[in-house]
Amino acid sequence: MIAVLRSELYRALTVRSSWVSMVGALALGFLFSWFDAEFWSLFAGLGAFGVAVVLTGQHYQHHTTVLLYLGQPHRLRALAAQCLAAVLIATPLAAASGLNLFSLNEGGQYAATLSVVPLIAVFGVAATTVVRKPVWLVGGCVGWLLFVEGMIWRLEGSLPFSSFLRAATGDVQQLVVFGWWTAGALAVAVWAVRRDLTGD
Amino acid sequence: MIETRELTKRYGRVHAVEDVTFTAVPGRVTGFLGLNGSGKTTTMRILLGLSRATSGQALINGRRYRDLDRPQRQVGAVLEQGLTHPGQSGRAHLITQALLAGVHRRRADELLEYVGLAGVDGKRTADYSLGMRQRLAVATALLGDPPVLVLDEPGNGLDPSGMAWLRELLRGHARSGGTVLVSSHLLAELEQLVDDVVIIAQGRVRLAAPLAELAGGDQSRLRVRGRDPHQLWQAYQQAGAQVSADGEVLYVAGLTAEDAGDIALHVRVPIYELVAETPNLEEVFLSLASGR
Numbered sequence: 001m002i003a004v005l006r007s008e009l010y011r012a013l014t015v016r017s018s019w020v021s022m023v024g025a026l027a028l029g030f031l032f033s034w035f036d037a038e039f040w041s042l043f044a045g046l047g048a049f050g051v052a053v054v055l056t057g058q059h060y061q062h063h064t065t066v067l068l069y070l071g072q073p074h075r076l077r078a079l080a081a082q083c084l085a086a087v088l089i090a091t092p093l094a095a096a097s098g099l100n101l102f103s104l105n106e107g108g109q110y111a112a113t114l115s116v117v118p119l120i121a122v123f124g125v126a127a128t129t130v131v132r133k134p135v136w137l138v139g140g141c142v143g144w145l146l147f148v149e150g151m152i153w154r155l156e157g158s159l160p161f162s163s164f165l166r167a168a169t170g171d172v173q174q175l176v177v178f179g180w181w182t183a184g185a186l187a188v189a190v191w192a193v194r195r196d197l198t199g200d
Numbered sequence: 201m202i203e204t205r206e207l208t209k210r211y212g213r214v215h216a217v218e219d220v221t222f223t224a225v226p227g228r229v230t231g232f233l234g235l236n237g238s239g240k241t242t243t244m245r246i247l248l249g250l251s252r253a254t255s256g257q258a259l260i261n262g263r264r265y266r267d268l269d270r271p272q273r274q275v276g277a278v279l280e281q282g283l284t285h286p287g288q289s290g291r292a293h294l295i296t297q298a299l300l301a302g303v304h305r306r307r308a309d310e311l312l313e314y315v316g317l318a319g320v321d322g323k324r325t326a327d328y329s330l331g332m333r334q335r336l337a338v339a340t341a342l343l344g345d346p347p348v349l350v351l352d353e354p355g356n357g358l359d360p361s362g363m364a365w366l367r368e369l370l371r372g373h374a375r376s377g378g379t380v381l382v383s384s385h386l387l388a389e390l391e392q393l394v395d396d397v398v399i400i401a402q403g404r405v406r407l408a409a410p411l412a413e414l415a416g417g418d419q420s421r422l423r424v425r426g427r428d429p430h431q432l433w434q435a436y437q438q439a440g441a442q443v444s445a446d447g448e449v450l451y452v453a454g455l456t457a458e459d460a461g462d463i464a465l466h467v468r469v470p471i472y473e474l475v476a477e478t479p480n481l482e483e484v485f486l487s488l489a490s491g492r
Contacts, residue, residue, distance in 0.1 A: 003299060003301070003302050007297070010299055011292075015285050015287045016287040016324075058285060062285050063283050066250060066283055067340070068300070069250060070250075070272065070275075071271070071297070071301055072300070073265055074266060197245070197250045197251065198251075
């Protein structure tokens with residue numbers, strides 16, 4: 001698993017599109033941290049989710065999952081290493097993007113957000129492992145967030161992104177709810193990762 | 201050694217492969233031939249643990265791929281058309297794979313030199329030609345210096361010098377005791393490379409035999425043209441041969457050229473032409489692959 005982790009981290013740092021997604025997440029988080037702490041939490045979370053989707057989705061997009069599984073045929077170990085790699089990349093990015101919150105005396109929100117960012121990174125890896133097509137996943141998530149969670153539920157329900165946002169404000173109950181969402185996504189991913197790799 | 205035993209893969213009602221059994225032994229290059237959709241890629245993917253078999257077994261050195269200890273040190277694989285992230289340089293790709301395989305990154309530099317990509321290792325693989333990507337794929341397969349190589353159409357995109365390089369590499373690997381399983385549709389090239397042949401069609405193995413046996417086997421025949429075809433026909437039939445005719449030319453199976461010449465002399469019929477015709481790999485492949 002350590003070999004997969006080292007390989008994934010090295011790959012993330014040597015692929016241009018990974019850099020773009022990381023810089024994008026950092027810039028968006030940093031930009032919105034000047035406006036409002038909750039906005040920062042939203043974009044720090046979406047940035048972590050996006051980075052996780054890009055890191056994992058690239059493998060499916062370019063079929064390098066084949067190489068990954070040739071190197072680590074125990075796919076659960078590969079999945080675990082991918083989750084860890086996403087957490088190790090997404091969390092420092094979110095932390096760096098929100099340093100401005102201390103000047104706004106929003107240290108509590110900063111800490112609460114950073115406690116839930118690793119979960120949304122894992123959620124992103126799990127969702128990508130299930131869907132396998134990052135463009136579909138991102139499109140679907142944007143639509144879901146805007147229309148279902150935003151317009152219909154007004155970010156009040158216990159749906160994934162809403163519970164993430166409320167957990168990021170320090171709501172422990174919603175942290176547990178989002179933990180369950182992540183665990184559910186991981187459970188489906190554990191099943192999905194065993195599927196055949198086709199040449200398509 | 202590579203071994204498949206009654207390997208079957210079904211997708212719903214579609215039988216992708218059915219009871220596929222063959223072996224590829226150390227010290228020899230085994231060619232795996234089949235038309236598109238015949239099941240050879242499916243077989244290779246099951247062998248490498250990328251797809252699961254419905255039933256049967258695919259083993260490398262007696263174990264399933266997923267049960268191998270440090271698999272990339274035991275098996276090197278080339279699949280599809282050079283799998284890389286297009287935004288990564290050739291060198292970064294190889295180091296990524298070296299880290300995955302638990303191999304020192306120095307090995308990546310050695311292999312870049314070996315496959316002739318040292319001068320372009322900083323370029324993004326998206327800017328590589330197909331041949332360069334294939335060379336990189338071969339380098340990736342060789343990272344762990346594995347005794348077993350499994351290659352799916354490795355010659356695609358290689359120019360003639362690249363093909364010669366690949367041929368020598370694979371022959372050398374077999375000479376040093378390695379096992380090589382290679383699929384290709386470039387039959388003329390494969391004929392110069394392989395020791396054993398496995399032909400698969402419609403998901404079933406139609407033939408598994410040494411190439412030499414194929415060339416000198418039952419399917420070879422004599423092409424005979426003489427002054428009196430009718431008399432020759434009778435003489436050859438009496439000697440137990442199977443004879444067919446195309447105009448003045450007789451096709452004789454079941455006799456050696458020496459026997460056919462002696463029989464013609466015995467019945468005093470002058471021979472104008474006596475040629476041993478051996479079916480080449482392409483003819484055998486096409487007749488078996490089409491199910492004829």
